Amino acid sequence: MQQVFKKPVSLKDVQTHFCPGCHHGTIHRLVAEAMDEFGVQKRTIGVASVGCSVFLYGYFDVDVVEAPHGRAAAVATGVKRAKPESFVFTYQGDGDLAAIGTAEIIHAANRGEDITVIFVNNTTYGMTGGQMAPTTLVGQKTSTSPYGRNQSKDGAPIRMAELLSQLEGVAFSARVAVNSPKNLMDAKKQIKKAFQYQVEGKGFSFIEALSSCPTNWGLNPLMANSRVGTEMCDYFRLGVFKNTENL
Amino acid sequence: MAKRLFVKGNEAVAMAAIEAGCRYYFGYPITPQSDIPEYLSRELPKLGGEFIQAESEIASINMLLGASATGVRAMTSSSSPGISLKQEGISYMAGSELPGVIVNISRSGPGLGGIDASQADYFQSVKGGGHGGYHIVVLAPASVQEMYDLTMLAFDLADIYRMPAMVLGDSVVGQMKEALVANRRPETKLPPKDWAVRGKGDGEQRVVKSLFLGDGELEAHNWRLHAKYQELKERETRWEEFETADAQLLVTAFGSTARIVKTAVLMARDAGLKVGLLRPVTLFPFPEKALLQATQQCKKVLDIELNTGQMVEDVRLSVARDAEVYFYGRPPGAGSLPTPEELFEQIRKYY
Ligand SMILES: Cc1ncc(C[n+]2csc(CCOP(=O)(O)OP(=O)(O)O)c2C)c(N)n1
Ligand code: SF4
Numbered sequence: 001m002q003q004v005f006k007k008p009v010s011l012k013d014v015q016t017h018f019c020p021g022c023h024h025g026t027i028h029r030l031v032a033e034a035m036d037e038f039g040v041q042k043r044t045i046g047v048a049s050v051g052c053s054v055f056l057y058g059y060f061d062v063d064v065v066e067a068p069h070g071r072a073a074a075v076a077t078g079v080k081r082a083k084p085e086s087f088v089f090t091y092q093g094d095g096d097l098a099a100i101g102t103a104e105i106i107h108a109a110n111r112g113e114d115i116t117v118i119f120v121n122n123t124t125y126g127m128t129g130g131q132m133a134p135t136t137l138v139g140q141k142t143s144t145s146p147y148g149r150n151q152s153k154d155g156a157p158i159r160m161a162e163l164l165s166q167l168e169g170v171a172f173s174a175r176v177a178v179n180s181p182k183n184l185m186d187a188k189k190q191i192k193k194a195f196q197y198q199v200e201g202k203g204f205s206f207i208e209a210l211s212s213c214p215t216n217w218g219l220n221p222l223m224a225n226s227r228v229g230t231e232m233c234d235y236f237r238l239g240v241f242k243n244t245e246n247l
Numbered sequence: 248m249a250k251r252l253f254v255k256g257n258e259a260v261a262m263a264a265i266e267a268g269c270r271y272y273f274g275y276p277i278t279p280q281s282d283i284p285e286y287l288s289r290e291l292p293k294l295g296g297e298f299i300q301a302e303s304e305i306a307s308i309n310m311l312l313g314a315s316a317t318g319v320r321a322m323t324s325s326s327s328p329g330i331s332l333k334q335e336g337i338s339y340m341a342g343s344e345l346p347g348v349i350v351n352i353s354r355s356g357p358g359l360g361g362i363d364a365s366q367a368d369y370f371q372s373v374k375g376g377g378h379g380g381y382h383i384v385v386l387a388p389a390s391v392q393e394m395y396d397l398t399m400l401a402f403d404l405a406d407i408y409r410m411p412a413m414v415l416g417d418s419v420v421g422q423m424k425e426a427l428v429a430n431r432r433p434e435t436k437l438p439p440k441d442w443a444v445r446g447k448g449d450g451e452q453r454v455v456k457s458l459f460l461g462d463g464e465l466e467a468h469n470w471r472l473h474a475k476y477q478e479l480k481e482r483e484t485r486w487e488e489f490e491t492a493d494a495q496l497l498v499t500a501f502g503s504t505a506r507i508v509k510t511a512v513l514m515a516r517d518a519g520l521k522v523g524l525l526r527p528v529t530l531f532p533f534p535e536k537a538l539l540q541a542t543q544q545c546k547k548v549l550d551i552e553l554n555t556g557q558m559v560e561d562v563r564l565s566v567a568r569d570a571e572v573y574f575y576g577r578p579p580g581a582g583s584l585p586t587p588e589e590l591f592e593q594i595r596k597y598y
Contacts, residue, residue, distance in 0.1 A: 043446035047313070048456070057454040063444035065316040066456035068339045071309040074301070078313025079444070081297045082271055082321065086446045104309070107302040 008032035010041040012061050021221020023211035023228070024052055024120060026178045028059055030188050031089070031118055034195045035062070040087040047076045049101075051093035052126040070101025073108035076115045087198060089116040095125040098134040098158050105164070112169030112203040116194050119160060119206065121236065122213040130216030134158045137235055142216070157235060161208040165242035171203035173242040177210040179228040183238065190240065202244065210236055252427045256394040256420040257282035259427050260350055261290070263398035264322050266432050269348070270296030271321035273310035275303055275329060278362045279418035280352035283324040304329040308336030308349070315340065315347040316455040318443030320402055324350035326418075327368050328359065330376070337411055338377030341472070342457030344442075346405035348398070349383075350414045352421035355579030364417040364503055365579035369557035372415050373531045380469070382476045384412035384483070385530040387501045391425035397528070403435045404483060408475055409442075415530065417553070419503035419584075476532070485528040486537050490516060494523030496598050497541055497570075499562050500551045501527050504585075508551055511590035518591075520598050530558070538565040548572045549597050551590060553579055573597045 007013060010032040018024045035041050041062055048056040050069035057064035067075040072090035080088045097105050097119050105117065124142055125131040132145040135157045139148040149157075165173040172194055176187035187209065194205035210232050214224035254262070261283050264272070272291060274284040288298045301307035307323045314321040325333060330351045340347055351372065355365035370376075372385045384404045386397040394416060401412035444453050459465035487505075490512055491497065500508040505526040515522040525541055527534050542548060548570050550559040559574045566572060575593045577585050 042448045045317070045444045045446060054458060057452065057456070061447070061452055063447050063453045064455070065313060065444055066339075066343070066454070066458060067309060067312070068335055071305065071312075071336070074306040074309035075313035075316075077299065077306075078271070078273065078310035078315070078321070079317055080313075081299065081310070082314040082317040082319045083445065086317075103302055104306050107306065111299075 008036045010035040010061055012059055014058065016059060017055065018052065019215040021212060021214040021224050022052070023122070023178050023209070026184070027118065027120060027209045027211060030178070030191050031091070032060060033188065034191045037192060038195050038199050040195070040199065043085060044087045044089070045079050045083065047072045047079065047088065047090040049090065049092040049096040051096050053091050053093060053120060056091055070096050070099070071104055072096065073101065073104040073113070073117065077108050077111070077113050080113060080115050089118060091118045092120065093126065094119070094121045094123065094133045094135040098160050106167070109164050109204045109206065110167045110169045112171070114198055114201055114203055116198045116205045117207070119208045120211045121160070121208055122211040123157070123232065124213050124216050126213045126216055130213070137231060159236060161206065161241050164206050169204050170206060170242055171197045171244045172205040174206070174240040175208040175210065175236055175238050177228055177233060177238055179210070179212070179225050208236070249428050249430055252429055253424055254391060254427050255282055255422060255424050256391045256416060257352060257422070258286055259391045259395040260324070260398045260414065261286035262429055263395040264348070264402070265290060265294065266429065267320060267399045267402040268432065269320040269322050269402060270294060271314045271319055272297070273299045273301050273307040273314070273321070273323050274325065275301050275307050277326045277329045279354060279421050280324050280326045280350065283350060304332035305335065308333040311347045312336055312340050312343070312345060315345045316343070316444050318440040318445065322348040322350065324352065326351065327353045327356050330368065330371065334377035337383065338379050338381060339457055340411045341381035341383060342379060343455050344409040345411065345455065346409055347411050348401045348405055348414065349411055350398070351416070353415065353417045361579065361581060362418060363579055363581050364419040364553060364584065366417065366502060366504060366553040367557065367579065368415065369530065369552070369554065372413055373533070381472060382531050383410055384408065384479065385415050386412065387415050387528060387530050388420055389502050389505050389526065390420065391423065391427050394420055395427055395429065399432060403437065406437050408479060410475065415502070417503055480532040480535070483529060484532045484534045484537065486534040487526040487528060488541070489524040489526070491523030491525060491541055493521050494545045495521040496547045496549060496594060497545045498522060498524045498549050498551060498594065499527070499538070499558070500524065501530060501558060504551055504553050507585060507587055508590055510587035511594055514587060514591040515594045520594065522594055522598065527558070533561050533565065535565040538562060539567065542566045542570040546570045547597060549593060550574050551593070552576045553584070
């Protein structure tokens with residue numbers, strides 16, 4: 001019999017701690033598949049952030065450095081400059097990248113650091129219990145926006161993929177989702193593109209992945225999954241916002 | 248013999264870093280240390296190294312964290328307000344057992360304060376300015392030569408003990424020019440960096456982290472760090488003694504202040520007073536034993552600092568209850584460096 005589906009070698013054979021219906025695990029898998037396809041596992045250095053994704057090193061079978069909250073892009077800069085032959089990626093939540101780490105991500109992107117950033121946007125601070133994030137949708141109730149996010153007081157949700165695409169140093173910026181087979185296949189394609197940019201030494205590549213957080217949204221996994229496709233995709237449009245190859 | 252040069256303290260730091268094999272520097276401008284990044288931005292690219300002017304001190308300490316995690320020698324420098332911003336990263340580096348050199352050419356505060364010399368960052372440097380209860384190596388140069396020698400030593404101690412090391416100078420030693428003999432890097436046996444991330448290749452996965460959630464893991468980690476600090480106290484304490492053999496009054500001072508004290512001690516000797524100086528060179532590990540030893544006969548200590556009293560606490564702890572400890576300090580402010588005459592007056596007062 002022929003084996004047609006198997007676990008990526010860049011992923012360890014372990015159970016995850018993510019909640020049922022959380023997309024972190026699926027995104028991990030896509031990233032690992034891309035690692036396998038480019039054969040970069042052995043020279044990869046991952047940068048773990050703070051949030052539900054911090055246990056990166058428990059799942060990916062690659063060397064990992066853990067960064068303080070929000071600082072992954074700066075840590076990755078140090079890693080890549082000191083070891084340019086390595087394949088460097090960060091994996092950061094929206095609280096991490098779009099709030100406390102805004103300066104670090106914007107400047108790493110602007111310098112055109114040759115790294116790949118996987119940005120997991122679930123419109124909330126997952127690990128700390130579902131507080132309002134910079135990406136929380138207007139009207140969305142969270143533990144610190146109990147009356148719903150109010151744009152006039154809290155600002156509008158930040159669209160990082162579009163924002164970063166404005167910077168000269170960014171080679172590739174796209175937003176994907178993994179809520180349906182079609183979106184998942186497309187996400188896989190875009191993640192591979194992002195990897196290719198770094199493999200070819202073409203500069204900063206950015207993937208924003210819309211992700212569910214059933215636990216903190218107070219939805220069951222199916223309803224959470226469908227919220228990604230409706231409310232989230234409505235505001236956070238999927239697509240490629242910068243692709244220097246097409247310029 | 249190496250040639251004698253005439254350079255600024257800050258330049259000596261940058262030259263020593265290069266001689267020590269540091270090829271990666273990350274920083275952000277702030278007076279009075281900007282000569283360091285300026286020098287390295289010019290020299291590192293010629294050596295195949297990297298200079299990054301980061302967007303902030305927070306970013307630069309985290310770039311240092313990332314570079315150090317790969318096993319290279321790397322450095323950042325700043326001055327007081329910038330060092331405050333670096334404290335988060337320093338705590339993470341201490342927790343992740345990462346080497347790396349941090350230079351603080353300190354200035355006066357709190358807040359924006361001023362750009363003149365101050366020793367008010369003593370607490371912040373030696374007591375663990377960030378969270379979590381940790382120590383870093385802290386070296387306090389008093390001359391341009393020591394800016395050079397102690398910077399090289401900082402790299403070695405950081406690598407040997409796998410912890411951040413700080414060179415704590417101030418605008419006096421950073422900005423003054425003196426003769427420097429640019430010594431070659433000493434031969435020191437260094438442990439292999441078998442913990443550094445490098446891309447696992449065919450080897451085992453390596454992880455550099457400070458998160459320990461397993462039962463008892465973090466407690467064990469903290470005890471291990473503690474043991475390292477004890478070992479440093481045993482093996483790496485450094486200090487200078489000047490005219491201490493028959494001293495009836497011992498003056499303690501560190502860094503640039505100790506130079507003014509030396510002149511005052513000589514004035515006291517001329518006046519027939521038996522006075523000596525004990526200058527801690529390592530602020531962590533603090534020369535506790537040397538102080539206790541020196542106060543076996545001499546029962547009076549006068550601690551002098553450019554602040555309202557910080558190191559004096561460690562002096563008191565070191566001499567137990569055997570000696571009377573007095574303090575004279577000048578909080579910083581433009582033009583408020585004490586004169587030798589002023590310090591001589593204090594010596595006479597407590598003698
Ligand atoms: C300096 C600092 N501030 C706050 C925290 C607490 N904290 C831990 S995880 C987290 C939120 C992470 O949210 P996000 O990046 O969206 O990731 P998620 O958990 O949703 O995957 C926060 C605020 C911290 N660890 N460090
Ligand atoms: S809290 Fe949310 S983001 Fe975190 S694992 Fe659970 S579902 Fe995923």
